[in-house]
Amino acid sequence: MSAFLEIKDLHAKVGDKEILKGVNLTIESGKVMAIMGPNGCGKSTLSAVITGNPTYQVTGGSILFKGKDLLKMTPDERANAGVFLAFQRPTELPGVSMAQLLKAALNAKRTFLKEKPLDAVQFMKHLKVRATALGITDEMLKRSVNVGFSGGEKKRLETFQMAVLEPDFCILDEMDSGLDVDALKVVGGAISVMREEKRSFMIITHHDDLLRYVAPDKVAIMRDGKILQVGDKELVAKVEEKGYDNF
């Protein structure tokens, strides 16, 4: 059986600048993979390439997602197939509310999967349970997406989108940056309850903050556009203690 996500010798560039220089990484189904690495080593670029951000040009290698060639799929197809990215810097969508955005996204996914779209009542029920769990108020749901929200609120809203869309592959890019201690606990709890056999996570982080709540099965160390080492969660402590010079 093929792996859940299999990245082989992935190269990507922006303009003339090569950023990913041969990434190899495998994530198994039901597992949490943490990715750590110094600023600028290519972590966010890797997540952008997986989701199909057209800013980055893939110049070599492959990404198989549940046996399918992800690089041949459009960003929409990837999202509908269950690939989700919680952004390091969430984008603002003036004039579009979180409720509108999520209803459109969830029903697009359901239609893609040949499931019946949720009607307004079913959708609000689905939304409210998850909003309550993450401390998202009605006022926040009505406001334009990410416009004027604090850094920590934006991160909580990213987690909320993930909880509503229930994707199979969740990429969290520095979800823990900007969260206060209580929010970290709430977000960590929300991620933990989503752990199940059919779902995998890629958690990009600089510290062990979120990983204390969501224990990773494996940790990958990235440097200069490549994965240098994959190990177990003891690597997190090694990074915290000694930095990246020993990798």
Ligand SMILES: Nc1ncnc2c1ncn2[C@@H]1O[C@H](COP(=O)(O)OP(=O)(O)OP(=O)(O)O)[C@@H](O)[C@H]1O
């Ligand atoms: N659109 C772009 N145009 C020019 N350079 C870019 C672009 N996107 C990324 N880069 C460069 O590619 C390198 C990798 O950036 P990336 O954002 O992937 O790093 P990162 O590992 O996520 O860093 P951090 O830990 O600071 O978030 C950086 O040197 C960055 O300046």
Ligand SMILES: [Mg+2]
């Ligand atoms: Mg980044």
